Amino acid sequence: MNFKKSKIRSLVLLALAAVAFCGLIWFANKDRPVYRSSNMAGTDYEVGRVLRVVEDHKTVDEEMDGIWRGSMTLEVEILTGRYKGDTAIVENYFSSLYNVRVAEGDKISIRIDTTGEDEYQVSVYNYYRVPQMIGCIVAFVLLLVLIGGKKGAKSVAGLAFTVVCILWILLPLALKGYSPLAVTILLILVCNFVSFFLIDGISTKTVVAAIGSMLGVLAGAVFALIAQNAMSITTYQMDEAETLLLITSTTELKIRDLFLCGILISCMGAVMDVAMSICSAVAEIHQVDRSLGMAKLFASGMNIGRDAMGTMANTLILAVAGTSLNMMLMIYSYDVSFQQLMNTDFVAIEIIQCIAGSVGIVCTVPLVALLSAAVFGKKTKK
Numbered sequence: 001m002n003f004k005k006s007k008i009r010s011l012v013l014l015a016l017a018a019v020a021f022c023g024l025i026w027f028a029n030k031d032r033p034v035y036r037s038s039n040m041a042g043t044d045y046e047v048g049r050v051l052r053v054v055e056d057h058k059t060v061d062e063e064m065d066g067i068w069r070g071s072m073t074l075e076v077e078i079l080t081g082r083y084k085g086d087t088a089i090v091e092n093y094f095s096s097l098y099n100v101r102v103a104e105g106d107k108i109s110i111r112i113d114t115t116g117e118d119e120y121q122v123s124v125y126n127y128y129r130v131p132q133m134i135g136c137i138v139a140f141v142l143l144l145v146l147i148g149g150k151k152g153a154k155s156v157a158g159l160a161f162t163v164v165c166i167l168w169i170l171l172p173l174a175l176k177g178y179s180p181l182a183v184t185i186l187l188i189l190v191c192n193f194v195s196f197f198l199i200d201g202i203s204t205k206t207v208v209a210a211i212g213s214m215l216g217v218l219a220g221a222v223f224a225l226i227a228q229n230a231m232s233i234t235t236y237q238m239d240e241a242e243t244l245l246l247i248t249s250t251t252e253l254k255i256r257d258l259f260l261c262g263i264l265i266s267c268m269g270a271v272m273d274v275a276m277s278i279c280s281a282v283a284e285i286h287q288v289d290r291s292l293g294m295a296k297l298f299a300s301g302m303n304i305g306r307d308a309m310g311t312m313a314n315t316l317i318l319a320v321a322g323t324s325l326n327m328m329l330m331i332y333s334y335d336v337s338f339q340q341l342m343n344t345d346f347v348a349i350e351i352i353q354c355i356a357g358s359v360g361i362v363c364t365v366p367l368v369a370l371l372s373a374a375v376f377g378k379k380t381k382k
Contacts, residue, residue: 025164028172033251042114046081047128048090050074050106058094068094068101076110076122083112088122100124151199158195165191166265177252184261188268189214195272205283208375212368213268213275219367220267220360224260227352235259237345263353267360270312274361275368278305282372294377301369309365313358320354 055073060066071093078086090110092100102108107128114120144152165187174180192214196206228234235241235258244255281304282297292300321328331341341347 025168028169028176032172033175035247035250042120044081044112044114045125046083046110046112047079048076048108048110048122049079050102050104050108051077051087052104054089064096067096067099070094072102074102074124076108076124078110078112078122079107081112083120090122090124092124100127154198155195158191158198161194161198162191170261174258175247175251175253177254179257180254180261181257181264184264185218188217188264191268192272196276199276204375205279208371209272209275209279209368212279212364212371213272215367216271216275216360216364217264217267219363220271220356221260221264223359224263224352224356227356228259231348231352233259233345233348233352238349239346259349263356266353267357270316270357271360271364274305274308274312274364277308278365278368279372282369282376286376292377294373297377298369298373301372302366305365305369309362312361316357316361317354320350324350 052075053072054075058068058070058072061069071091074090074092076088076090078084078088092102094100100108102124109125109128111123111125112120113123141156144156146152148155170180170183170187173183192210193206196210200206235244235255238259241255244253244258247253248255278301282301285292285300286297327346
Protein backbone atom coordinates (compact mmCIF):
# COMPACT_ATOMS: atom_id res chain seq x y z
CA MET A 1 0.00 0.00 0.00
CA ASN A 2 2.82 2.38 0.92
CA PHE A 3 4.57 1.46 -2.35
CA LYS A 4 1.47 2.42 -4.36
CA LYS A 5 1.15 5.74 -2.51
CA SER A 6 4.84 6.48 -3.14
CA LYS A 7 4.46 5.68 -6.84
CA ILE A 8 1.34 7.84 -7.15
CA ARG A 9 3.12 10.68 -5.36
CA SER A 10 6.09 10.39 -7.75
CA LEU A 11 3.81 10.42 -10.80
CA VAL A 12 1.98 13.50 -9.50
CA LEU A 13 5.26 15.31 -8.90
CA LEU A 14 6.49 14.40 -12.39
CA ALA A 15 3.22 15.62 -13.92
CA LEU A 16 3.45 18.93 -12.03
CA ALA A 17 7.10 19.33 -13.09
CA ALA A 18 6.16 18.66 -16.74
CA VAL A 19 3.32 21.21 -16.58
CA ALA A 20 5.65 23.78 -14.99
CA PHE A 21 8.30 23.12 -17.66
CA CYS A 22 5.78 23.54 -20.50
CA GLY A 23 4.50 26.72 -18.84
CA LEU A 24 8.04 28.10 -18.69
CA ILE A 25 8.56 27.39 -22.39
CA TRP A 26 5.26 29.13 -23.19
CA PHE A 27 6.21 32.15 -21.07
CA ALA A 28 9.70 32.38 -22.58
CA ASN A 29 8.42 32.34 -26.17
CA LYS A 30 5.26 34.44 -25.66
CA ASP A 31 5.72 37.82 -27.37
CA ARG A 32 9.38 37.04 -27.99
CA PRO A 33 11.07 40.04 -29.64
CA VAL A 34 12.58 39.40 -33.07
CA TYR A 35 15.23 41.52 -34.75
CA ARG A 36 14.38 42.56 -38.30
CA SER A 37 16.71 44.61 -40.44
CA SER A 38 15.07 47.23 -42.64
CA ASN A 39 16.64 45.83 -45.81
CA MET A 40 15.39 42.33 -44.97
CA ALA A 41 11.74 43.25 -44.45
CA GLY A 42 10.66 41.82 -47.80
CA THR A 43 12.94 38.78 -47.82
CA ASP A 44 11.84 35.16 -47.36
CA TYR A 45 13.84 31.94 -47.44
CA GLU A 46 11.86 29.04 -48.88
CA VAL A 47 12.28 25.65 -50.56
CA GLY A 48 12.27 25.23 -54.33
CA ARG A 49 12.69 22.44 -56.89
CA VAL A 50 14.68 22.67 -60.12
CA LEU A 51 12.24 21.81 -62.93
CA ARG A 52 14.76 22.09 -65.73
CA VAL A 53 18.07 23.60 -66.74
CA VAL A 54 17.24 26.31 -69.29
CA GLU A 55 20.84 27.27 -70.15
CA ASP A 56 24.17 25.84 -69.03
CA HIS A 57 27.25 28.11 -69.17
CA LYS A 58 29.39 26.40 -66.56
CA THR A 59 33.03 25.34 -66.88
CA VAL A 60 35.16 23.22 -64.55
CA ASP A 61 38.28 24.78 -63.01
CA GLU A 62 40.70 21.86 -62.63
CA GLU A 63 43.31 24.06 -60.92
CA MET A 64 40.91 24.90 -58.06
CA ASP A 65 39.79 21.42 -56.88
CA GLY A 66 37.39 21.05 -59.80
CA ILE A 67 35.00 23.84 -58.75
CA TRP A 68 32.48 25.15 -61.23
CA ARG A 69 32.74 28.55 -62.90
CA GLY A 70 30.19 30.50 -64.92
CA SER A 71 26.43 30.18 -64.44
CA MET A 72 23.29 28.11 -65.07
CA THR A 73 19.82 29.40 -65.85
CA LEU A 74 17.21 27.35 -63.99
CA GLU A 75 13.45 27.05 -63.96
CA VAL A 76 12.49 26.69 -60.29
CA GLU A 77 9.16 25.79 -58.70
CA ILE A 78 8.51 27.41 -55.31
CA LEU A 79 7.39 24.68 -52.88
CA THR A 80 6.78 26.65 -49.64
CA GLY A 81 5.71 30.11 -48.49
CA ARG A 82 3.27 32.67 -49.83
CA TYR A 83 4.35 32.10 -53.44
CA LYS A 84 3.95 28.33 -53.26
CA GLY A 85 3.18 26.82 -56.67
CA ASP A 86 4.73 29.67 -58.68
CA THR A 87 7.64 29.10 -61.06
CA ALA A 88 10.53 31.47 -61.68
CA ILE A 89 13.60 31.71 -63.90
CA VAL A 90 16.69 31.88 -61.69
CA GLU A 91 20.31 32.59 -62.56
CA ASN A 92 22.69 30.44 -60.51
CA TYR A 93 26.21 31.90 -60.55
CA PHE A 94 29.34 29.93 -59.60
CA SER A 95 32.52 31.21 -57.96
CA SER A 96 35.23 29.98 -55.60
CA LEU A 97 33.17 30.82 -52.51
CA TYR A 98 29.69 30.26 -53.95
CA ASN A 99 29.32 26.88 -55.66
CA VAL A 100 25.82 25.44 -55.27
CA ARG A 101 25.77 22.59 -57.79
CA VAL A 102 22.25 21.50 -58.77
CA ALA A 103 20.58 19.36 -61.38
CA GLU A 104 17.05 18.79 -62.63
CA GLY A 105 14.78 17.52 -59.85
CA ASP A 106 16.98 18.76 -56.98
CA LYS A 107 15.48 20.64 -54.06
CA ILE A 108 17.26 23.88 -53.17
CA SER A 109 17.00 26.67 -50.61
CA ILE A 110 15.92 29.87 -52.37
CA ARG A 111 15.78 33.53 -51.39
CA ILE A 112 12.72 35.55 -52.41
CA ASP A 113 12.96 39.36 -52.33
CA THR A 114 9.55 41.01 -52.60
CA THR A 115 9.81 44.37 -54.36
CA GLY A 116 6.10 45.21 -54.68
CA GLU A 117 2.66 43.71 -54.73
CA ASP A 118 3.00 40.30 -56.43
CA GLU A 119 6.45 41.37 -57.60
CA TYR A 120 9.47 39.43 -56.41
CA GLN A 121 12.89 38.17 -57.39
CA VAL A 122 14.14 34.64 -56.74
CA SER A 123 17.78 33.62 -56.28
CA VAL A 124 19.55 30.42 -55.25
CA TYR A 125 20.51 30.69 -51.57
CA ASN A 126 22.06 27.30 -50.76
CA TYR A 127 21.67 23.55 -50.81
CA TYR A 128 18.56 22.08 -49.20
CA ARG A 129 20.17 20.08 -46.37
CA VAL A 130 17.25 19.36 -44.02
CA PRO A 131 16.80 15.65 -44.96
CA GLN A 132 20.53 14.97 -44.60
CA MET A 133 20.64 16.70 -41.22
CA ILE A 134 17.66 14.69 -39.99
CA GLY A 135 19.36 11.54 -41.28
CA CYS A 136 22.54 12.32 -39.31
CA ILE A 137 20.55 12.92 -36.11
CA VAL A 138 18.52 9.72 -36.57
CA ALA A 139 21.70 7.70 -37.22
CA PHE A 140 23.30 9.08 -34.06
CA VAL A 141 20.20 8.34 -31.95
CA LEU A 142 19.89 4.79 -33.33
CA LEU A 143 23.58 4.10 -32.70
CA LEU A 144 23.29 5.40 -29.15
CA VAL A 145 20.21 3.28 -28.44
CA LEU A 146 21.59 0.12 -30.09
CA ILE A 147 24.86 0.25 -28.19
CA GLY A 148 23.66 1.87 -24.96
CA GLY A 149 20.30 0.12 -24.66
CA LYS A 150 17.91 1.68 -22.15
CA LYS A 151 20.59 3.98 -20.79
CA GLY A 152 21.38 5.10 -24.32
CA ALA A 153 17.71 5.96 -24.87
CA LYS A 154 17.63 7.84 -21.56
CA SER A 155 20.75 9.78 -22.52
CA VAL A 156 19.01 10.81 -25.76
CA ALA A 157 16.09 12.08 -23.67
CA GLY A 158 18.50 14.01 -21.45
CA LEU A 159 20.23 15.52 -24.48
CA ALA A 160 16.87 16.52 -25.99
CA PHE A 161 15.87 18.16 -22.70
CA THR A 162 19.11 20.17 -22.63
CA VAL A 163 18.68 21.31 -26.25
CA VAL A 164 15.08 22.39 -25.56
CA CYS A 165 16.24 24.35 -22.50
CA ILE A 166 18.89 26.22 -24.50
CA LEU A 167 16.84 26.91 -27.64
CA TRP A 168 13.39 27.57 -26.18
CA ILE A 169 14.16 28.93 -22.71
CA LEU A 170 17.64 30.50 -22.54
CA LEU A 171 17.63 32.25 -25.93
CA PRO A 172 14.12 33.79 -25.81
CA LEU A 173 14.51 34.88 -22.17
CA ALA A 174 17.85 36.52 -23.06
CA LEU A 175 16.15 38.43 -25.88
CA LYS A 176 13.46 39.57 -23.42
CA GLY A 177 16.10 41.19 -21.21
CA TYR A 178 16.55 38.58 -18.50
CA SER A 179 20.12 38.10 -17.27
CA PRO A 180 21.69 35.44 -19.56
CA LEU A 181 24.17 34.48 -16.82
CA ALA A 182 21.48 33.88 -14.17
CA VAL A 183 19.30 31.91 -16.58
CA THR A 184 22.29 29.85 -17.78
CA ILE A 185 23.35 28.91 -14.25
CA LEU A 186 19.79 27.92 -13.35
CA LEU A 187 19.35 25.85 -16.53
CA ILE A 188 22.71 24.10 -16.05
CA LEU A 189 21.65 23.14 -12.53
CA VAL A 190 18.30 21.80 -13.77
CA CYS A 191 19.82 20.01 -16.81
CA ASN A 192 22.45 18.38 -14.59
CA PHE A 193 19.89 16.88 -12.24
CA VAL A 194 17.46 15.89 -15.02
CA SER A 195 20.17 14.22 -17.12
CA PHE A 196 21.52 12.24 -14.17
CA PHE A 197 17.99 11.34 -13.06
CA LEU A 198 17.10 10.03 -16.52
CA ILE A 199 20.28 7.97 -16.76
CA ASP A 200 20.28 6.38 -13.29
CA GLY A 201 17.20 7.55 -11.38
CA ILE A 202 17.25 9.45 -8.10
CA SER A 203 19.97 7.87 -5.97
CA THR A 204 22.92 8.82 -3.82
CA LYS A 205 25.24 8.35 -6.78
CA THR A 206 23.33 10.66 -9.14
CA VAL A 207 22.84 13.39 -6.52
CA VAL A 208 26.56 13.40 -5.64
CA ALA A 209 27.54 13.43 -9.34
CA ALA A 210 25.13 16.29 -10.08
CA ILE A 211 26.39 18.42 -7.18
CA GLY A 212 30.03 17.69 -8.03
CA SER A 213 29.60 18.51 -11.73
CA MET A 214 27.83 21.77 -10.91
CA LEU A 215 30.70 22.78 -8.61
CA GLY A 216 33.19 21.87 -11.35
CA VAL A 217 31.36 24.01 -13.91
CA LEU A 218 31.29 26.94 -11.48
CA ALA A 219 35.03 26.50 -10.85
CA GLY A 220 35.68 26.75 -14.60
CA ALA A 221 33.44 29.83 -14.77
CA VAL A 222 35.30 31.53 -11.90
CA PHE A 223 38.60 30.93 -13.69
CA ALA A 224 37.14 32.30 -16.94
CA LEU A 225 35.82 35.38 -15.11
CA ILE A 226 39.24 36.09 -13.59
CA ALA A 227 41.03 35.44 -16.90
CA GLN A 228 38.73 37.60 -18.99
CA ASN A 229 39.07 40.50 -16.54
CA ALA A 230 42.86 40.10 -16.51
CA MET A 231 43.00 40.06 -20.33
CA SER A 232 40.23 42.66 -20.82
CA ILE A 233 38.14 40.26 -22.90
CA THR A 234 34.35 40.60 -23.09
CA THR A 235 31.60 39.64 -25.50
CA TYR A 236 32.38 42.86 -27.38
CA GLN A 237 35.68 41.34 -28.62
CA MET A 238 33.99 38.29 -30.18
CA ASP A 239 33.31 37.95 -33.92
CA GLU A 240 29.54 38.16 -33.42
CA ALA A 241 29.69 41.37 -31.34
CA GLU A 242 28.68 43.71 -34.18
CA THR A 243 25.61 41.62 -35.05
CA LEU A 244 24.66 41.30 -31.38
CA LEU A 245 24.86 45.08 -30.98
CA LEU A 246 22.44 45.47 -33.89
CA ILE A 247 20.06 43.02 -32.21
CA THR A 248 20.05 45.11 -29.03
CA SER A 249 18.49 47.97 -31.01
CA THR A 250 15.14 46.15 -31.31
CA THR A 251 15.35 43.72 -28.35
CA GLU A 252 16.32 43.95 -24.67
CA LEU A 253 19.30 41.61 -25.06
CA LYS A 254 22.15 42.14 -22.58
CA ILE A 255 25.31 40.91 -24.25
CA ARG A 256 27.89 41.61 -21.53
CA ASP A 257 27.87 38.12 -19.94
CA LEU A 258 27.29 36.04 -23.08
CA PHE A 259 30.97 35.09 -23.31
CA LEU A 260 30.85 33.61 -19.80
CA CYS A 261 27.52 31.88 -20.54
CA GLY A 262 29.07 30.10 -23.52
CA ILE A 263 31.93 28.83 -21.36
CA LEU A 264 29.47 27.53 -18.74
CA ILE A 265 27.51 25.59 -21.36
CA SER A 266 30.62 24.17 -23.07
CA CYS A 267 32.05 23.03 -19.70
CA MET A 268 28.89 21.22 -18.68
CA GLY A 269 29.11 18.17 -20.96
CA ALA A 270 32.73 17.22 -20.24
CA VAL A 271 32.39 17.88 -16.51
CA MET A 272 29.25 15.73 -16.24
CA ASP A 273 31.10 12.84 -17.89
CA VAL A 274 34.01 13.00 -15.45
CA ALA A 275 31.73 13.43 -12.42
CA MET A 276 29.60 10.41 -13.26
CA SER A 277 32.64 8.23 -14.02
CA ILE A 278 34.28 8.94 -10.66
CA CYS A 279 31.07 8.68 -8.64
CA SER A 280 30.06 5.39 -10.30
CA ALA A 281 33.52 3.93 -9.72
CA VAL A 282 33.55 4.91 -6.03
CA ALA A 283 30.04 3.49 -5.60
CA GLU A 284 31.12 0.19 -7.18
CA ILE A 285 34.23 -0.01 -5.00
CA HIS A 286 32.04 0.59 -1.96
CA GLN A 287 29.70 -2.23 -3.03
CA VAL A 288 32.59 -4.66 -3.47
CA ASP A 289 34.31 -3.83 -0.17
CA ARG A 290 32.11 -2.07 2.39
CA SER A 291 34.94 -1.98 4.93
CA LEU A 292 36.79 0.77 3.03
CA GLY A 293 36.65 4.11 4.80
CA MET A 294 36.50 7.66 3.51
CA ALA A 295 40.27 8.05 3.07
CA LYS A 296 40.67 4.93 0.91
CA LEU A 297 37.56 5.71 -1.13
CA PHE A 298 38.88 9.23 -1.75
CA ALA A 299 42.26 7.85 -2.86
CA SER A 300 40.54 5.44 -5.25
CA GLY A 301 38.37 8.23 -6.64
CA MET A 302 41.43 10.43 -7.20
CA ASN A 303 43.32 7.64 -8.98
CA ILE A 304 40.39 7.06 -11.32
CA GLY A 305 39.89 10.79 -11.79
CA ARG A 306 43.51 11.42 -12.72
CA ASP A 307 43.20 9.04 -15.66
CA ALA A 308 39.97 10.70 -16.84
CA MET A 309 41.43 14.16 -16.23
CA GLY A 310 44.23 13.74 -18.76
CA THR A 311 42.08 12.37 -21.55
CA MET A 312 39.15 14.77 -21.10
CA ALA A 313 41.35 17.88 -20.89
CA ASN A 314 43.12 16.70 -24.04
CA THR A 315 39.73 16.20 -25.71
CA LEU A 316 38.73 19.81 -25.00
CA ILE A 317 42.02 21.20 -26.31
CA LEU A 318 41.79 19.12 -29.49
CA ALA A 319 38.13 20.09 -30.01
CA VAL A 320 39.03 23.79 -29.93
CA ALA A 321 42.06 23.20 -32.17
CA GLY A 322 39.87 21.33 -34.66
CA THR A 323 37.27 24.08 -34.87
CA SER A 324 40.00 26.72 -35.26
CA LEU A 325 42.15 24.78 -37.73
CA ASN A 326 41.43 27.04 -40.72
CA MET A 327 42.17 30.16 -38.70
CA MET A 328 45.43 28.68 -37.36
CA LEU A 329 46.49 27.70 -40.89
CA MET A 330 45.80 31.22 -42.12
CA ILE A 331 47.81 32.75 -39.24
CA TYR A 332 50.68 30.32 -39.84
CA SER A 333 50.79 31.06 -43.57
CA TYR A 334 51.06 34.82 -42.95
CA ASP A 335 54.06 34.26 -40.64
CA VAL A 336 52.48 36.36 -37.90
CA SER A 337 54.92 37.32 -35.14
CA PHE A 338 54.54 35.89 -31.64
CA GLN A 339 53.80 39.32 -30.16
CA GLN A 340 51.07 40.06 -32.69
CA LEU A 341 49.54 36.59 -32.37
CA MET A 342 49.41 36.52 -28.56
CA ASN A 343 47.77 39.95 -28.40
CA THR A 344 44.88 39.24 -30.79
CA ASP A 345 41.35 38.92 -29.40
CA PHE A 346 40.89 35.60 -31.23
CA VAL A 347 43.79 33.86 -29.48
CA ALA A 348 42.87 35.28 -26.06
CA ILE A 349 39.27 34.07 -26.42
CA GLU A 350 40.33 30.59 -27.55
CA ILE A 351 42.84 30.25 -24.70
CA ILE A 352 40.29 31.30 -22.08
CA GLN A 353 37.66 28.90 -23.44
CA CYS A 354 40.17 26.04 -23.65
CA ILE A 355 41.70 26.44 -20.22
CA ALA A 356 38.41 27.24 -18.47
CA GLY A 357 36.95 23.93 -19.65
CA SER A 358 40.08 22.07 -18.55
CA VAL A 359 40.05 23.82 -15.16
CA GLY A 360 36.43 22.74 -14.73
CA ILE A 361 37.43 19.10 -15.35
CA VAL A 362 40.50 19.29 -13.08
CA CYS A 363 38.49 20.80 -10.20
CA THR A 364 35.66 18.29 -10.68
CA VAL A 365 37.95 15.34 -9.95
CA PRO A 366 38.84 16.15 -6.29
CA LEU A 367 35.40 17.64 -5.60
CA VAL A 368 33.48 14.56 -6.76
CA ALA A 369 36.03 12.17 -5.23
CA LEU A 370 35.70 13.96 -1.88
CA LEU A 371 31.90 14.11 -1.99
CA SER A 372 31.62 10.46 -3.04
CA ALA A 373 34.08 9.32 -0.37
CA ALA A 374 32.31 11.36 2.31
CA VAL A 375 28.86 10.01 1.42
CA PHE A 376 29.79 6.35 0.91
CA GLY A 377 32.36 6.47 3.73
CA LYS A 378 29.61 7.46 6.16
CA LYS A 379 27.56 4.47 5.02
CA THR A 380 30.57 2.26 5.75
CA LYS A 381 30.91 3.77 9.23
CA LYS A 382 27.24 3.15 9.99
